[in-house]
């Protein structure tokens with residue numbers, strides 16, 4: 539065990555754990571250290587697979603007292619690889635995945651290592667869902683702490699807008715609850731401020747009556763991309779919030795349900811999710827079918843099926859390089875650039891998504907939570923993805939060029955969860971805008987030594 543920490547301390551630490559301590563050389567080490575993004579290769583000295591809140595407290599105290607760098611792992615899905623740290627210790631919550639629905643309050647409590655598929659599985663059984671993302675394997679913790687946008691955002695707000703309370707282990711090992719009435723400054727900060735303030739051991743989310751949705755994919759040829767993206771912006775922003783659709787440039791995967799003549803073609807498309815009255819499906823989708831998509835695959839499905847639609851396309855271990863931007867509008871000049879780079883999608887897994895963040899997201903004030911872009915309409919990700927490490931440079935170059943060309947048209951910051959590991963700290967500041975200063979003050983109060991620094995870091999004031 540660690541050369542400069544005496545063996546008595548290690549024995550005591552291990553004896554106090556219900557979970558498992560893994561270190562370099564152990565059989566379980568290689569698997570345990572892997573991150574979702576195969577482009578990022580980190581070798582922590584120790585990984586603590588926490589079994590419960592007590593393990594998290596023990597781990598935080600041990601790392602702090604012994605001056606070990608501590609990373610916190612929820613779903614391990616972060617593009618920038620912030621769930622691990624070279625030579626330090628990982629507080630890994632991935633075995634803490636229990637969820638419980640409370641029917642009286644119409645809420646769900648999800649432990650800090652849950653993935654969204656865990657939550658959706660449990661809540662769907664009761665005919666409900668909360669606002670999350672678009673891929674079921676994404677971690678609840680990282681997504682929520684950054685804000686969280688997905689299929690239900692226009693109707694029910696960001697994930698943080700549905701957060702009722704969170705249990706947090708602070709840098710000094712104290713366990714607190716953050717809500718509107720308890721530690722309200724901390725509650726404000728964790729609604730967008732990332733993992734800067736403590737380890738969240740459980741989240742309580744408000745649920746909504748969403749069980750079966752009418753959803754799926756429509757595709758158009760690249761020749762129509764400018765016309766369709768122009769139409770999409772106008773259509774989605776005018777639609778009722780029970781319809782959600784994100785726009786994409788993509789290369790058609792060579793597999794069903796896509797028709798063979800489209801295999802490996804670069805196209806533009808949209809993924810839809812309608813939660814409203816099913817008697818109105820035809821009427822609601824008519825403007826979409828009127829655009830004459832070259833492929834349309836729409837139907838009714840339980841919400842968790844929609845959430846899992848892309849899971850097979852994006853298993854753990856692919857190379858990922860992404861950049862993000864926030865837009866208040868897509869000007870004609872920006873649309874031309876979106877089309878130019880979108881037409882040059884480099885690999886079958888690479889994509890560019892434009893996620894609407896209007897509707898309910900815009901009803902909340904800019905300073906009401908740490909997430910600051912309440913007046914924006916779209917969150918964009920330029921995602922270079924490929925299974926083969928040999929293509930790492932190709933996909934990164936494409937994503938960077940896309941970003942460099944579009945960024946001048948953007949609102950300045952990004953969705954914090956779409957920042958990459960090679961971006962300057964100014965990008966974090968730009969992302970929080972006027973909320974940045976308050977975040978540094980709350981950081982000073984709850985984590986004055988910046989113990990939680992392996993994140994999109996907000997140093998203390």
Ligand SMILES: Cc1cc2nc3c(=O)[nH]c(=O)nc-3n(C[C@H](O)[C@H](O)[C@H](O)COP(=O)(O)OP(=O)(O)OC[C@H]3O[C@@H](n4cnc5c(N)ncnc54)[C@H](O)[C@@H]3O)c2cc1C
Nearest residue numbers: 612613614615616621650671672677679680681687733738
């Ligand atoms: C395929 C894919 C699809 C995605 N789709 C969406 C989407 O639709 N909507 C969206 O909003 N985002 C989306 N994201 C981005 C996603 O929100 C981030 O990658 C997020 O960081 C994932 O959370 P995680 O728990 O898996 O991350 P991790 O990698 O485990 O952690 C990310 C950060 O959060 C901190 N953290 C993790 N757990 C805790 C905890 N319990 N307490 C305190 N801090 C913690 C970590 O220290 C780290 O800094 C997607 C990402 C991928 C790869």
